[in-house]
Amino acid sequence: MRELGSSQPTAVELEILRILWELGSSPVREIHARLAEAKGTNYSTTVKMLSVMLTKGLVKRNEDATPHIYRAAMTRERAAKKFLTELIEKVYDGSAMSLVLQALASGKASKLEIDEARKLLDEMEGKS
Amino acid sequence: MRELGSSQPTAVELEILRILWELGSSPVREIHARLAEAKGTNYSTTVKMLSVMLTKGLVKRNEDATPHIYRAAMTRERAAKKFLTELIEKVYDGSAMSLVLQALASGKASKLEIDEARKLLDEMEGKS
DNA sequence: TTGACTTAGCGAAACCTTTCGCTTACATTG
DNA sequence: CAATGTAAGCGAAAGGTTTCGCTAAGTCAA
Numbered sequence: 390m391r392e393l394g395s396s397q398p399t400a401v402e403l404e405i406l407r408i409l410w411e412l413g414s415s416p417v418r419e420i421h422a423r424l425a426e427a428k429g430t431n432y433s434t435t436v437k438m439l440s441v442m443l444t445k446g447l448v449k450r451n452e453d454a455t456p457h458i459y460r461a462a463m464t465r466e467r468a469a470k471k472f473l474t475e476l477i478e479k480v481y482d483g484s485a486m487s488l489v490l491q492a493l494a495s496g497k498a499s500k501l502e503i504d505e506a507r508k509l510l511d512e513m514e515g516k517s
Numbered sequence: 518m519r520e521l522g523s524s525q526p527t528a529v530e531l532e533i534l535r536i537l538w539e540l541g542s543s544p545v546r547e548i549h550a551r552l553a554e555a556k557g558t559n560y561s562t563t564v565k566m567l568s569v570m571l572t573k574g575l576v577k578r579n580e581d582a583t584p585h586i587y588r589a590a591m592t593r594e595r596a597a598k599k600f601l602t603e604l605i606e607k608v609y610d611g612s613a614m615s616l617v618l619q620a621l622a623s624g625k626a627s628k629l630e631i632d633e634a635r636k637l638l639d640e641m642e643g644k645s
Numbered sequence: 646t647t648g649a650c651t652t653a654g655c656g657a658a659a660c661c662t663t664t665c666g667c668t669t670a671c672a673t674t675g
Numbered sequence: 676c677a678a679t680g681t682a683a684g685c686g687a688a689a690g691g692t693t694t695c696g697c698t699a700a701g702t703c704a705a
Contacts, residue, residue: 399661399662399663400662400663401662401663402662403607403608404607407607407608416682417682417683418681418682430663430664430665431664431665431666432665432682433664433665433666433667433683433684434663434664434665436682436683436684437663437664437665437684437685438662438663438664440683440684440685441662441663455671455672455682456681456682456683457682457683465608465609468608469604469608469609472604472608473601473604476597476600476601476604479531479532479535480531480535480593480596480597480600481593481597500642503638503641503642506634506638507635507638510631510634510635510638513631514628514631527691527692527693528692528693529692529693530692544652545652545653546651546652558693558694558695559694559695559696560652560695561653561654561694561695561696561697562693562694562695564652564653564654565654565655565693565694565695566692566693566694568653568654568655569692569693583651583652583701583702584651584652584653585652585653646705647704647705648703648704648705649702649703649704649705650701650702650703650704651700651701651702651703652699652700652701652702653698653699653700653701654697654698654699654700655696655697655698655699656695656696656697657694657695657696658693658694658695658696659692659693659694659695660691660692660693660694661690661691661692661693662689662690662691662692663688663689663690663691664687664688664689664690665686665687665688665689666685666686666687666688667684667685667686668683668684668685668686669682669683669684669685670681670682670683670684671680671681671682671683672679672680672681672682673678673679673680673681674677674678674679674680675676675677675678675679
């Protein structure tokens with residue numbers, strides 16, 4: 390038995406999560422509209438994917454409502470943190486904060502973002 | 518046809534890459550020793566995985582030597598950057614530096630790492 | 646050269662993810 | 676209550692990853 394919520398979401402799963410993060414709680418039809426736009430897949434496929442994701446604990450749903458309303462089980466921020474932690478764990482052997490930053494460093498970061506980042510580092514230092 | 522080097526490495530692939538990053542260039546036997554230690558898989562499996570990864574462009578090898586010597590096609594740093602960029606692209610819609618930092622923020626980061634990070638931010642600012 | 650051992654590779658099985666056809670259930674409206 | 680349209684779900688096909696058995700080729704020492 391697979392542990393709930395323990396696995397990296399697969400490609401399509403991540404795509405659906407992102408739709409849910411953007412749209413907020415939504416019925417299948419709306420999720421499907423977005424997914425089909427990007428991939429041209431069938432309605433059944435979306436339903437099935439959501440059911441798989443439900444089993445894996447990646448999404449939750451309200452079954453009282455009709456149609457059922459789905460939502461992401463994690464916030465985008467939590468997910469980002471989780472994926473990132475796993476990434477670091479897998480690529481390096483755990484703590485590798487500065488190296489990850491280095492990875493980011495070549496990307497485009499606005500002045501604003503850099504300032505925000507500084508603030509964050511200050512906070513982090515306070516805590517540790 | 519799949520573009521070379523365009524896909525996220527799968528679980529086992531990443532495991533092998535990490536072994537190669539740690540060990541440096543190595544013959545199958547040594548890679549296998551490490552992999553088997555962690556997973557208990559067969560020698561054939563390691564050979565096959567390496568051949569798959571060769572096709573995908575994730576590893577390279579020197580065929581003149583016997584036994585063949587494999588090496589990672591990317592440095593750990595490059596890979597980390599690539600994966601991270603893809604992660605950001607997928608979880609957010611691109612640039613999300615501060616959010617990624619936030620993701621990191623709750624993790625354990627040493628004073629040293631935080632200082633290094635600050636230096637990096639200074640450099641980044643200089644460039645932009 | 647033969648036998649024992651190491652290395653390389655193929656092809657298929659096993660397994661997981663993604664896709665969809667088809668069926669059943671539900672709701673609405675004439 | 677039909678008839679029509681929407682929603683949910685199952686099971687199997689299609690496609691990708693991971694595993695390994697088996698074969699063949701290469702190496703080395705007696």
